[in-house]
Amino acid sequence: MSNNIILSAKNISKTFVISEDSHNTVKHRLFNLFNPPRRKRVEAIKPMSLEIQKGESIGLIGRNGSGKSTLVKVLAGVYPVDTGQLKINGSTMLMNLGVGMSHELTARENVYISGSVLGLKIKQIDAIFDEIIDFAELREFVDTKIKFFSSGMVARLGFSIAVKAGADIMFLDEIFAVGDMKFQEKAVKVFETSWIAGKTVILVSHTMETVRKYCNRTMYMRHGELVYFGDTAKAIELYEADNH
């Protein structure tokens, strides 16, 4: 892998097998004993190859169900690939509605666990702990189990950890869609500071303005296929043309 390439994927794919269970009442099940529910294959990620350079800010767009979340989960190592190879040259962090957070643990415990997963030592986490909690505006809830948090509060905690502890590659799945307006403004501000400069970011978003503003290249997905990966304006144009 060349020095500047932080992520390289060759022919990766991911298929889910789901059962189309229409037999969900007792009556249906009894009358269909010999006619089990059918299994359906969903090719969430059709074979694709891509390379991302260090420091790039990449947009990921596409309609609901086109495979965006599955792709970031595969690239972040949450799901194993079915085929192909994935090479990552650094630490990764996936931020969406609380993925990676343990709901039975408190905000404090989650900060320490996420920090260690990101490779920080306890002392390093101690040093940024207050900043994380204050940025997330969760001081009052620091010792509350996050299962009692709203989804926006969980997202705020995840985003604050990302901002303060940071991984080499940040996957941000619809982070601007969660959190209240005030927090969204704060999240956007982070993007406008130098934070984004040293990081490699993959931003999943349905808001074209955000993608246009912050992403130097963009991937457009349709039905699990990577239709286009390149210039952001062109990707948005293709997406909008398909959805007219």
Ligand SMILES: Nc1ncnc2c1ncn2[C@@H]1O[C@H](COP(=O)(O)OP(=O)(O)OP(=O)(O)O)[C@@H](O)[C@H]1O
């Ligand atoms: N864990 C899973 N098990 C089975 N099928 C799944 C799973 N996760 C996703 N899928 C299926 O894979 C396809 C792609 O879903 P995915 O969530 O990646 O789309 P998306 O582009 O992120 O959608 P959205 O914009 O709504 O978030 C969909 O058909 C979905 O039903």
